Amino acid sequence: MTGSSVKCGPADIRDGEIRSQRDPAVETGDAHVVFIGRIRSPWRERSECPKNMRQAREKSAGDCSLEIDEAWRPGLAGLAAGDYLHILYWMHQARRDIVLQRPRHRETPAGVFSLRSPVRPNPVAMALVRITSVDPTAGIIGIDATDALDQTPLVDLKPYLPAIDHPSDR
Template identity: 50%
Template sequence: MRRAGEIALPFDPATRSAAGITFIGRIRSPWAKGTAPKNLRAARETGQGARVELDPAYAPALTGLEVGQAIQLLYWVDRGERDLLVQNPAHGRGLRGTFALRSPVRPNPIALGTVVITTLDIASGVIGIDATDAWDGTPVLDIKPWLDTVDVPPGWRPVD
């Protein structure tokens, strides 16, 4: 349902695909439409963990990861809308462009969550994670280690 002032694209971005994507696994979580937390912070507050189940072919790629390590999980919000350019978030602050929000409604529904590995079974390709806001069955695109020397810009300070 559109909120006041929202602007949508005149086309479906999915029809303009220019690259192939391979899903490497799925997120398993307790969440579904209407029950998911609004973001990763809220998901952590529930105390509900989740897991990533990789396609067995990708399991060896987990070598070198460790329990307690932070990783960046890129996932495909496959059941989200894709056509909004300007959104009117329910949490307020007025109209905002899609690229100024962490909303799952985007032309390419790629989500990024920095999570902590709670369990790791490389042989089966299963990673336990501390939390997710993704719905159960959400496809996983990639996993990258979070590195403070790379992922935090030098001299970075939060914007007030």
């Protein structure tokens, strides 16, 4: 599940956008990422997906969960309903070769690293979710919302720790 299934060409870019000379979707990489499971959501098409977690929560689909593969289920020990969790996931249908983008909501192009667009060299996304339930035996974590497509591959889970993750005002 890499971005290589994305069918895009030079005509598929907006005015002001610039393609990279390299397309990571077709290169052999040096990272060996192992997907630990998948995100389950009501979003079957990219056009249905909320643009961000705020919109996802506003749509309050409620049918969102993380399915963890059996080998990784022991790693769920210590998670509990009510906890917040950072999820990292691979936006497997995202394009990977646009380095200067012109999002629909902006009048001028911006660099990929100044945007939260799914179009990026390594389409890794991160979201902060609230756990609504945990079934470690089945490997199912219920979550409050997601802006990811159904079956999006999971890369990692990390607990949200307010004392560490919340920036101070100092």
